[in-house]
Amino acid sequence: MHPPAQADGTAWWSVAPYCRICGARPALQVTVHAHQGVLMWMRFHREDGPFCRSCGIAVVRELTTKTLWQGWWSPLSLVGFTPIALICNFSVRRKLTTLAPPGPSAPGATRKIQGKPVHQRPLAYVALVPLAWVVGFFIPQIIPAIITHI
Template sequence: MRFTSLSGPFCRVCGTAVFREFTARTLWQGWWSPLSLVLFTPATLVINRVALRRINRLPSPGPAVGAGLTPGPRVLRRKSSLVALIPLLWGLWVLSHIVTVVAA
């Protein structure tokens, strides 16, 4: 388990690029332990979403000194984010079995 953060002077576009990359990484790599499945990954996704609100208030990019970051595709349009469907489907499967047992 590893927590990563990045600080620095960002414009809105670069901040969005970092948010999308870190959130996609969390969706890809964050589910692989039981504690992460139920606690750390959902908390990290909420923290990332709160950070996005701050990122959206950043100023627009100014004259470029160097090459800026490109935001790339949205988080849920990245192939690596589809891995998040595994714990979601597993959770639905567990919930359906619980409902089936209680109803029986």
């Protein structure tokens, strides 16, 4: 079976982008997000592709882990920006996993090592601290209100 052709008759692989990290193909143009909340200010960070599957998943894992441990520490981050960044990264990861395995890297380029999945990185579990704080603060407030209305 022949690969699909572009409108001008060229094969898809002759116009597909190269990974910006290692130079391999196929690569996908995506943006990976990170968010950091610190009391009353926030910082946004993003890495723009194109990325091959291996390098892209490595970037997603890195920035998602950073967001999980740094993203919850301001009020707007807690309820808005951090969850949005995590959902966007989940969507990007799903797109990257549909790519074929990357071909050879460009001469002299090194491929990013994917490393451990996010759930196996200890820093990802720092996200449980703000969750415990919210549960510890709001649950004692809500339960008495519920009991008095019963």
